[in-house]
Amino acid sequence: MSERLLVLVRHGQSEWNLKNLFTGWKDPDLTELGVKEATEAGRKLKAQGLVFDVAYTSVLTRAQHTLDLILGELDQKGLPTSKDLALNERDYGDLSGLNKDDARKKWGEDQVLIWRRSYDVPPPGGESLKDTLARALPYYVQEILPGVLNGKRTLVAAHGNSLRALIMVLEKLSPEGILKRELATGVPIIYRLNADSTVASKLDLAG
């Protein structure tokens, strides 16, 4: 029986994570720490004995660089990889490039938390998590999931909010449940799916 393996990993720390800036569709690369985190993610996956058949990532540098570093650790450089903006970070609109603490001072803690973590309130000019889900989920269902169900061992390197959108569906989280869900940089989450695409098991490789 095939194992229906799906691994999700958020990119390592980016230059704008370090500077505490809203990033969205802006395209900073990884920091030195981000490179270490991505390399460590690859080591952890290798230690689990995992091998992949296919990978997916966004069109943004920080996710692609993370994937490259993981595949390097796995001795799987050259793995068939699809890059699609459906997996991009949520578009932060007018907040992109602003400092998150400055934004809290200007609009208040509560409003900024709503923009960052609520399900359906978009930041000005940007995407809500619901909007992000509306483009990430069809891509998952049409492009990624059929392969997983057919036994293609699948690695997805993407972003905090595009992955939160997919995790909301995979783990059947409510809009309230997803509000509290944070994804650490460079921490792989290993899912094994049932034939009906529900989650059979989950292993978070934090720590």
Ligand SMILES: O=C(O)[C@@H](CO)OP(=O)(O)O
């Ligand atoms: O700035 C961003 O694009 C994201 C991820 O770093 O931030 P947040 O955690 O606020 O959604």
